[in-house]
Amino acid sequence: MIRVNNLCKTVVTGGQQLDILRGISFEIKAGESVAIVGASGAGKSTLLGLLAGLDNASSGDIFLHEQNISRMNEDERAAVRARYVGFVFQSFQLLPGMTALENVMLPLELAGHRSPAAAAQTYLDKVGLSDRGGHYPRVLSGGEQQRVALARAFAVNPNILFADEPTGNLDEHTGQRIVDLLFELNSQSQTTLVLVTHEASLAACCERVLTIHDGQLHEHSSVESAAL
Amino acid sequence: MITRGLRYLVRAWRGGELKLLGFSLALAVAIVSGIAGFSDRLSRSMEQQSHHFLAADRVLKTARTIPDGWLDEATALGLHTATIASFRSMIYAGDGMQLASIRAVSDSYPLIGELGISETLFGPPMMRSAGPKRGEIWMDSRLFALLNIEVGGEASVGESDFTANQALISEPDQGGMNEMLAPRGMINFADLAATGVVQPGSLVRYRYLFAGSAEQLAAYEQWLSPKLDDGQRWQDVRDGQPAMAATLQRAEGYLLLAASLGVALAGAAIALAARRYGERNTDSVAIMKALGASRRQVLVHYGGQLCLLSAAAIILGGLGGHGLQWVLFASLGALISVDIPPASWRPLAVGAVTALGCTAVFAMPPVWALSKVSPMRVLRRGNDEAGAALLISALIGISGIGVLMWWYSGDALLTAAVLIAALVTGGLASALVLLLISAARRALIRGASGALRIALAAIYRRRVSNAFQVASFALSLMVLASLGVLRTSLLDDWRLQLPADAPNHFLINIQASEITALNSFFEQHQLKDAGLFPMVRGRLSHIDQQKISDIEGIDAQDGSINREINLSWAADLPEDNRLQSGRWWLDANTEVGDVIPVSVEAELAESLQLKVGSELRFNIGGQLLNARVSSTRSLDWTSMRPNFYFMFPPNSLENYAGSYITSFYLPTEQKRLLADLLRQFPTLTLIEVDTLIQQMEVIVGQVSTAIGLVLILVVACALLVAVANVQASLDSRLHENAILRTLGASKKLIIRGLLIEFAAIGLLSGLLAAVGSNIALMGVQYWVLEMEVVWHGTVFVIAPLVGVLTMCILAALSCRQLVTQPPLVVLRQAF
Incomplete structure (x- = not known):
């Protein structure tokens, strides 16, 4: 599903060259759930951004669904995302001008779905927000906002779901409910899950754990050996 | 989709x-x-x-008829034409006769506008779009009164007889006061030849009227221009009515x-x-x-x-x-x-x-x-x-x-001028504001506390956007100040400022023997006159013993000099006259000797190069009068009171045959009194200026109201800019103030800080606008409107005041949510 070959990312800040990722290679199979862990500033989000085609790599190749997205321009990568990818973010990233239902409808509309409203409502029902469809994000609690984000992510039936610290802005209890919901939906839809986190308990829910350290990637069979 | x-x-x-x-x-x-x-x-x-x-779009004025081909060409181009011949002639009716100014008009006259006629003298007009038919003469009401006939009576001009079947109340192309001196009559152009009054050498003036589209007129003008000689004048409304233009x-x-x-x-x-x-x-x-x-x-x-x-x-x-x-x-x-x-x-x-x-x-x-x-x-x-x-x-x-x-x-020039002025002002204002903000922060930040410190910090933190805000708000204020000042000065200039009961009728040629009877007529009908002014007609012939025509720099053909002028006398300076130089006579008798003192109207004095002490010689009906300029005075020509170029002390003109003049106000509904007046005093000359005044008032009123309303629209635009400016900074303010409030700042402190910040922006904008608008006004007055350039000091008080008030009100309205929204909500929304 995802294949990465010798991926490098270098940025220049304050006149200094900074190597964030140094020749990373790995593979994620369809239906797998993988946690990417590492200290703050290790490059987790950078890697996630590159895997999802949100940013350009300095060198190396990324194959998403057998398509080399590192050779694509921004619009071609966007088309790949629209077709195969779903997202869940730490800060929910709901559009403030749209209601919960409209937020879920948005990726469906972008993908040209025929009845986006009905599909969106189905997923709102699945996350337990049937009666909040007409509410704007500002009147929803953090947990509710993240549930809307989950509904939005799964509504397009993505092959791959990228989640960036999905519980980072939530309290422990709410966070746990979101994690349960995330994995429940994931198992229902057989989606490949790539999750960036620094929480051991969340990483432990995944089948594989990849650790970034000093621009390199290390694979661990269990979360304990990842030494978060 | x-x-x-x-x-x-x-x-x-x-x-x-x-x-x-x-x-x-x-x-x-x-x-x-x-x-x-x-x-x-x-x-x-x-x-x-x-x-x-004009009663037309264009008029060709000439002293003789034009070739037929000229009108044919106009018709071929699609223009409508009409012809008017004006001349003076005696009109006879029964035993009466009267010199009148007669116009023979073709069937298509008037091309624009309407004639007002009535079957009762001085009656309310019925509007008609054509002149008299053949055999008819329309005469103004006073002519009926002077000839002592009723509407429907018979009158003759030259060898032709006419039925005087309508009183002529108003004509679109009524003309100025000079043309209104003689009573007027109007006949059909086709009747003109039969009257026999127009002979070779007769003093007849022709007016050819044209109306059509702008393109047709332009094409005709292009065709006609090369054919015109010096005595023929092609006029549009701008030439015909300079004040109106x-x-x-x-x-x-x-x-x-x-x-x-x-x-x-x-x-x-x-x-x-x-x-x-x-x-x-x-x-x-x-x-x-x-x-x-x-x-x-x-x-x-x-x-x-x-x-x-x-x-x-x-x-x-x-x-x-x-x-x-x-x-x-x-x-x-x-x-x-x-x-x-x-x-x-x-x-x-x-x-x-x-x-x-x-x-x-x-x-x-x-x-x-x-x-x-x-x-x-x-x-x-x-x-x-x-x-x-x-x-x-x-x-x-x-x-x-x-x-x-x-x-x-x-207008590319106007656009470029306004844009460049705006850019230069905006650029200078931004640079100045940046400098001021940096200087203020350095000078005040240590000593400042509380709200002032918050305001200063906020101004400094957003200094670039504040500079833009001040510049754009200053520009808006500048525009408003400029337009406001322009409107006031234009209005002052335009408005006739006539009180509602300003005299609208003049009576001239009043004999001394008629004064008592005339006064009692006025009293009887409760009419208020502007007072009787004596009048002697004379011609100025010499200045300082030199013939006027020989003096260099004086245009002897000037209409105000090359004619008989009305000379008058008075003991006191007339009410609305102002002395410009010299002094008014205290006791006329002691000063009148061989050389009589005379007070001259200031503008005429200037064009004649007269000073206090200049000696003048007048020719009054063949008798010579020597006078010495004792003063010059300005007067208000629009006051509708009798005004005179030359005024003498009382009794100094008593040896010369003269008459009196007065003006009075007569409401429209009392116009019928004029017939009685003229019957009772048949030798008086009546000049009606009420229609002229009404026409001018309509246009001036229209223009000034329009300007006021347009100004309101521009104010709306300027407010929009100010709102947009305040809104632009709202998000970052919301976040900053949420942090401040989280850290314990009270609402009062934040509000005070905000008000100080916005008041400073308003004050600075107002001051810059005052400078900018004064500079812009000078340019606009000089180049665009061609008016006198004046410095406007009051703008320096009003513009900053308006700036501070507007910005504070806007701050209070737009930034309410800065202190009403809970800090937690704001901070949670931010990320």
């Missing part, structure tokens, strides 16, 4: 980001189409009304200026609102892109929203503009005597192009920038906005404003 676009639009509208932009666009369309439609229709109505003074030109200039500035202000408001719209949607675009939206989809999504928003703004703004025209004309209704031309599509087209132009120029650059937002922003916030992109969108915006103004005004 459109349905989805509308749904997006409704969502975005509900989200609040589009409201200011949509409102700015709609207001721009309303203002532009309103002003365009209003000024277009107003100037067409004013032009129509002023063409009534100046009024029209100034009104046009003013409306043009106001409308152009309105466009510029609305453009600035749209640019600010669109920038904020772009900023507020940056995160949304990043999310959309992360969810798979392509750049094209982003452009279609946001561009589509803007297009739909523009369409809605065009429709609503167009309706608003039409409503605005309606309101403007409704409020002018009482003043406009001619029909308002129907609304045309042009103003809506102007509004539509303005909306689309503003959208393309001001709102599209932020949308273009949106399409380039990196989707990586969903994971890591960065500063996507490059300085170069900002500069480019600013340049596009300024060029856009320029193109719009140019297209709208059709």
Whole structure:
């Protein structure tokens, strides 16, 4: 599903060259759930951004669904995302001008779905927000906002779901409910899950754990050996 | 596609980001189409009304008939023509006879406007679009009274007899006061030859009238011009009525200026609102892109929203503009005597192009920038906005404003002048504000505490946007101050300032023996006259023993010199006269010797190079009178009271045969009294100026009201810019103040800090506006309006005051949520 070959990312800040990722290679199979862990500033989000085609790599190749997205321009990568990818973010990233239902409808509309409203409502029902469809994000609690984000992510039936610290802005209890919901939906839809986190308990829910350290990637069979 | 676009639009509208932009666009369309439609229709109505003074679009004045081919050519070009021959002749009726000024008019006269006639003397007029038929003579009411006949009686001119079947109450091309001295009659042109009064060598003046489209007139003028000799004059309304022409030109200039500035202000408001719209949607675009939206989809999504928003703004703004025209004309209704031309599509087209132009120029650059937002922003916030992109969108915006103004005004010079003035002022203001802010922070930050410290820090932190805010607000204020001052000075200049009961009739040729009877007539009918002034007619022949025609620098052919002038005398300086030099006689008897003192009107004194002490010689009916200039005085020609170029002490002209003059006010409903007056005093000459005054008042009133209303629209534009400015900084303020309040700052402290900050911005803007408007006013007065250049000190008080008040009110209204929204909500929304 995802294949990465010798991926490098270098940025220049304050006149200094900074190597964030140094020749990373790995593979994620369809239906797998993988946690990417590492200290703050290790490059987790950078890697996630590159895997999802949100940013350009300095060198190396990324194959998403057998398509080399590192050779694509921004619009071609966007088309790949629209077709195969779903997202869940730490800060929910709901559009403030749209209601919960409209937020879920948005990726469906972008993908040209025929009845986006009905599909969106189905997923709102699945996350337990049937009666909040007409509410704007500002009147929803953090947990509710993240549930809307989950509904939005799964509504397009993505092959791959990228989640960036999905519980980072939530309290422990709410966070746990979101994690349960995330994995429940994931198992229902057989989606490949790539999750960036620094929480051991969340990483432990995944089948594989990849650790970034000093621009390199290390694979661990269990979360304990990842030494978060 | 459109349905989805509308749904997006409704969502975005509900989200609040589009409201200011949509409102700015709609207001721009309303203002532009309103002003365009209003000024277009107003100037067409004013032009129509002023063409009534000619009774045509163009007039060819000549002392002899023109070749037939000339009129044939005009007809071939599609122009309508009419012919008038004017001459003086005796009119006889029974035993009576009277010298009258007679006009023979062709059947098509008048080409524009109508004649007012009545079957009762001085009666209410019935309007007719054609003159007398063959065999008819229409005479003004006093001629009937002087000839002592009734309407329907017989009268003869030369060898022809006519039926005097109508009293002539008003003529569109009535002319000035000189032409109204003699009583008037009107016959059909076809009857002229039979009267036999026009012989070779007779003093006859011809007026050929032409009316048609601008193109037809231009084509004819081009054909005719080379054929005209010195004695033939081609006139349009601007040549025919200089005062009217100046009024029209100034009104046009003013409306043009106001409308152009309105466009510029609305453009600035749209640019600010669109920038904020772009900023507020940056995160949304990043999310959309992360969810798979392509750049094209982003452009279609946001561009589509803007297009739909523009369409809605065009429709609503167009309706608003039409409503605005309606309101403007409704409020002018009482003043406009001619029909308002129907609304045309042009103003809506102007509004539509303005909306689309503003959208393309001001709102599209932020949308273009949106399409380039990196989707990586969903994971890591960065500063996507490059300085170069900002500069480019600013340049596009300024060029856009320029193109719009140019297209709208059709005047490249005016556009360039206003734009360059705005840019220079804006640039200088920004630089000055940046310097002041840095200096104030250095000087005050240590000693300041509480609200002042917060305000200073806030001003400094947003110094670049504050500089822009001060510059744009200063520009708006400058525009307002300039227009306000211009309006006042234009009005002072224009308004006749006639009280409602200003005299509207003159009586001349009153003999001393008639004074007692005349006074009792006035008393009996409760008429108020301006007092009787004695009058002797004489011609000025020598200045300082030199013949006038021999003196260098004096135009002896000048109409005010080369004619018999009315000389008068008075013991006291007349009420509305002001001494300019010398002194008025204290006791006339002691000063009258061989050389009599004389007071001269100041402008005439200047053109004749007269000073106190200059010696004058007058020829009064063959007798010579020597006088020495003792004073010069200015007088108000528009007071409608008898005014004289030369005034002497009492009794100094007693040896010369003279008469008296007076003026009085007569309400329209009492006009019938004139017939009694003339019957009782048949030798008096009556001059009716009431129609002339009414016509002038209508036009002046129209123009001044229009200007006031246009000014209100420009104020609306300027307020929009100020609101957009305040809104632009709202998001960052919201976040900062939430942090301050979280850290324990009280609402009171934050409000005080905000008020100080905005008051400082308003004060600075007001001061800059006062300087800028004074400079701009000088330029506009000198080059555009061709008026006297005056420095306006009061603006230095009013502009800062208005600036402070406006900014504080806006701050209070717009920033309410800064202190009412819980800090937690704000901080949670921020990230």
